[in-house]
């Protein structure tokens with residue numbers, strides 16, 4: 001928007017507003033309430049509800065303020081008898097076919113239609129014609145639908161198109177028979193539920209939570225998602241110690257994601273109160289024997305005595321400590337402290353899918369935030385698939401292209417769905433993504449790079465030209481395909497491409513909610529595979545907090561250990577060979593912080609008391625340390641741990657929980673930016689690796705199905721029955737009238753098993 005200011009008069013008061021500003025936004029920013037249904041900032045205009053009417057001097061009739069751009073000298077009236085009468089009539093029309101069943105509607109109590117109807121008061125129902133009744137139904141395992149409540153504002157269809165790029169839901173039929181739905185009646189989409197979130201009425205509803213609670217019964221707690229590295233802010237709705245639902249609605253939260261969540265964040269929470277959560281500490285007194293329930297005191301004492309014994313005989317380095325990138329900064333910090341200050345072992349690691357250590361060691365510029373991505377002018381994505389693995393980033397990329405005219409350059413072995421939005425797709429052979437980094441560093445190796453990647457040299461020149469000619473921000477994003485040397489070069493690209501008209505920002509795409517925090521807490525001392533390989537040889541005891549991620553890192557060596565201590569939510573392949581198991585509390589039961597891929601450190605807040613006898617991971621580590629004679633002094637709260645983090649870890653210096661209170665203004669940690677480096681060694685290493693690649697590998701031709709990563713069953717999503725249906729191909733049920741979960745049979749051990757499509 002222009003920086004030039006113009007004068008607008010609203011209800012007799014003068015305002016200076018930026019030229020090009022939209023009237024509805026200007027009115028609202030200046031506290032003149034304008035009712036609306038279809039207007040939604042940052043979505044294409046719909047202008048169908050006509051609730052936002054205003055009178056503008058010299059215009060013949062009332063105008064929709066959502067479609068008006070302010071002009072100099074404009075004189076506007078937002079409140080008058082005439083306007084109120086028109087708005088009241090619009091509402092009366094919207095309610096003409098409405099079932100008026102608020103007492104049984106899941107949205108009742110937080111419905112925009114209900115709220116505006118109350119606001120306008122004494123609305124008379126003058127339409128006495130029979131209503132055009134339509135039955136309630138399901139559109140998918142996640143999305144329930146009551147078509148008669150629809151006011152046709154089309155927020156749902158626009159978010160599906162513009163945020164998700166899926167166009168899965170549309171208005172069908174004509175006139176009074178128009179309904180929102182999908183071809184064939186069954187949604188085969190990414191099941192994000194954003195159409196539910198933005199629906200201002202009870203038309204689209206959370207199918208997993210339907211009829212379970214009324215909104216006013218829920219205690220809302222603002223917290224951070226525990227799945228991917230995007231770190232969406234969300235509101236956890238709990239009742240009586242049970243986590244009932246998760247939403248991102250603006251009225252509770254105003255985080256970096258607005259009203260966006262993906263399927264995992266929104267629907268992936270039923271693991272929290274799942275019946276299979278570990279109930280008590282468990283001890284296996286004899287190898288090969290059973291895990292026996294124990295008290296906390298017994299289990300901590302047993303673990304400490306066994307640990308002491310192994311370390312006394314085998315030495316400190318015979319113990320390896322491994323943390324999951326799903327844990328909080330506080331838990332990971334305590335784990336490292338346990339390794340280095342209690343046991344004094346050099347063997348500690350984080351079990352991540354890939355390490356970003358080389359990237360952060362060479363960081364030559366700022367991390368791009370999600371806001372930066374939305375407003376970037378060129379985005380270069382090397383490897384990765386954000387739509388499936390970091391869906392908020394995927395949405396920001398799509399909106400930057402669609403609403404901001406950004407260019408996307410995709411360098412990928414797979415024609416991922418974002419290819420449709422890309423201005424340039426460099427389709428490379430599998431395993432050659434690091435070669436692209438060589439081309440970004442300069443043109444000296446273009447012939448070699450093009451040959452190995454299976455592309456034309458011109459494509460590489462075009463890539464560099466687009467970046468150089470960009471006026472505005474350039475963002476480099478990358479996935480786990482890059483080698484350590486390539487990561488180091490990407491980290492220095494801001495020095496290579498920084499120009500007059502552009503900032504060059506970086507956005508790594510790690511897989512887990514606290515992959516970056518785990519690096520910051522310096523837990524990634526060793527490679528977890530090296531430690532696992534040493535299990536039973538130089539490593540005789542292991543202390544693992546959280547699952548080993550990803551599962552393929554697990555190996556038989558764990559059973560060769562003299563002592564394995566695990567803290568977990570569920571019994572897993574790891575706990576199956578553990579000697580001591582501590583029940584850990586989930587993200588919904590604890591206070592703490594995660595650091596996302598923007599470098600934002602964001603709060604987790606306790607929504608419910610720890611389930612069963614579970615305890616926060618940081619507290620379990622502290623209690624074990626105390627039993628071994630070292631008092632961390634943290635037993636009072638997670639904020640005490642965070643204070644020590646802020647005192648000892650430079651990037652977190654001076655931070656405190658009270659400074660992280662406002663999720664609408666997240667705090668970016670101060671990752672050290674290093675000076676421009678000579679990259680000759682890394683470039684030579686990449687060149688050698690590229691020379692070793694074949695010239696003729698086959699390319700992947702097919703675009704993967706929506707949900708191929710999102711719907712995969714993991715330890716957590718496995719506990720959500722609806723995910724089983726999706727993982728089985730989302731079979732279209734014979735009837736849409738009842739919950740599609742009827743397709744899941746319950747076997748004699750009361751295990752739910754999905755019917756395979």
Ligand code: SF4
Nearest residue numbers: 160189191192193195
């Ligand atoms: S759940 Fe998401 S992808 Fe599916 S129809 Fe709704 S908005 Fe579109």
Ligand code: SF4
Nearest residue numbers: 150151153154156199
């Ligand atoms: S389903 Fe909801 S969001 Fe979609 S058009 Fe109807 S009222 Fe609007």
Ligand code: SF4
Nearest residue numbers: 225227228232262265
């Ligand atoms: S995009 Fe990532 S952080 Fe956001 S809701 Fe989905 S999994 Fe959670």
Ligand code: FES
Nearest residue numbers: 036039049050066
């Ligand atoms: S908000 Fe302006 S027409 Fe709907």
